Amino acid sequence: QSALTQPASVSGSPGQSITISCTGSSSDVGGYNYVSWYQQHPGQAPKLMIYEVSNRPSGVSNRFSGSKSGNTASLTISGLQAEDEADYYCISYTSSSSLVFGGGTKLTVL
Amino acid sequence: QITLKESGPTLVKPTQTLTLTCTFSGFSLSTSGVGVGWIRQPPGKALEWLALIYWDDDKRYSPSLKSRLTITKDTSKNQVVLTMTNMDPVDTATYYCAHRPYYSLSGFDPWGQGTLVTVSS
Numbered sequence: 637q638s639a640l641t642q643p644a645s646v647s648g649s650p651g652q653s654i655t656i657s658c659t660g661s662s663s664d665v666g667g668y669n670y671v672s673w674y675q676q677h678p679g680q681a682p683k684l685m686i687y688e689v690s691n692r693p694s695g696v697s698n699r700f701s702g703s704k705s706g707n708t709a710s711l712t713i714s715g716l717q718a719e720d721e722a723d724y725y726c727i728s729y730t731s732s733s734s735l736v737f738g739g740g741t742k743l744t745v746l
Numbered sequence: 747q748i749t750l751k752e753s754g755p756t757l758v759k760p761t762q763t764l765t766l767t768c769t770f771s772g773f774s775l776s777t778s779g780v781g782v783g784w785i786r787q788p789p790g791k792a793l794e795w796l797a798l799i800y801w802d803d804d805k806r807y808s809p810s811l812k813s814r815l816t817i818t819k820d821t822s823k824n825q826v827v828l829t830m831t832n833m834d835p836v837d838t839a840t841y842y843c844a845h846r847p848y849y850s851l852s853g854f855d856p857w858g859q860g861t862l863v864t865v866s867s
Contacts, residue, residue: 637809639792670851674793681842681860682785682793687853725793729851733806735783735795 640665640726640738647744653714656741658726659707664736666707670729673702673711677722685724686711713743721745748772750782750843750858757864758833764863768826768843775801775821779848782826784817786839787860794839798846799826835865 641659648654658665658673665671669689674682684693686702689709699714709728713720726738754766768782775782783798797817798806807815816829826843840862844854 668851672850672852672854674854676793681857682854683857684853684855687850687855691850693853693855727793727795727852732809734809735798735806735852737785737793737795740792 637664637730637732637734637736640728640736642724642726642738642741644739645742645744647746648713648716649746650716650718652716653712654716654743655713656711656724656726656743658709658711658728658738660709660728660736661707663731664728665704665709667731668729669704671702671704671709672727673700673709674725674727675720675722676725682725716745718745748845748856750845750856752841752843752858752861754841754861754863756862757866759867760834760865762833764828764830764833764837766828766830766841766843766861766863768828768858770824770826770843770845770858773845775799775819775824775826777801777848781846782819783844783846783854784826784828785842785844785854785857786837787842788836788839791839796830796841797828833865837863838865839863 673686784796840860844857
């Protein structure tokens with residue numbers, strides 16, 4: 637199972653919106669609505685930000701939203717803040733009943 | 747409040763077997779739909795999913811590592827154990843365990859703090 641494809645880096649200025657893509661195949665992202673997104677600050681454990689494509693866990697800011705089209709899922713962060721600077725990872729359920737992560741995206745807030 | 751903590755050796759030699767224990771609180775692994783997973787992250791690299799055990803003892807493994815991994819649970823002790831055989835320096839990583847809630851197939855929440863395992867002779 638190959639890792640999902642994410643851009644290595646994205647950047648944006650405070651207040652702007654950015655979108656991080658996560659591309660897989662019909663055997664994972666495209667076949668199921670089981671894509672989640674994690675935020676990881678340096679030296680910390682990952683934190684769940686979005687689950688099952690577009691659901692926010694309790695306590696996560698509504699500036700974070702998720703969507704999916706075909707084999708590509710997306711995480712959008714609106715009203716970018718300095719604290720959003722982190723690494724972001726997607727994960728998807730697969731047709732082999734396993735899970736696969738994306739390669740990660742480093743978000744820089746300019 | 748759900749908490750998880752990983753424990754095990756910080757240094758293992760090549761070819762040895764790694765045994766990691768995840769001790770958790772705040773939930774029961776006998777609750778329908780709940781699971782505990784293991785994920786690792788080599789220094790400076792991406793996350794990699796390893797294994798997942800469900801409340802009903804169903805087990806799932808990474809296809810690329812399946813032959814080397816075993817995941818078990820002890821519901822009475824609130825522990826999940828991961829063993830990985832034939833360790834190699836490329837297996838050097840921070841190993842995390844995480845709670846998989848009943849309402850999500852792909853979401854792990856929360857995670858343990860992680861434990862760094864170095865493979866070196």
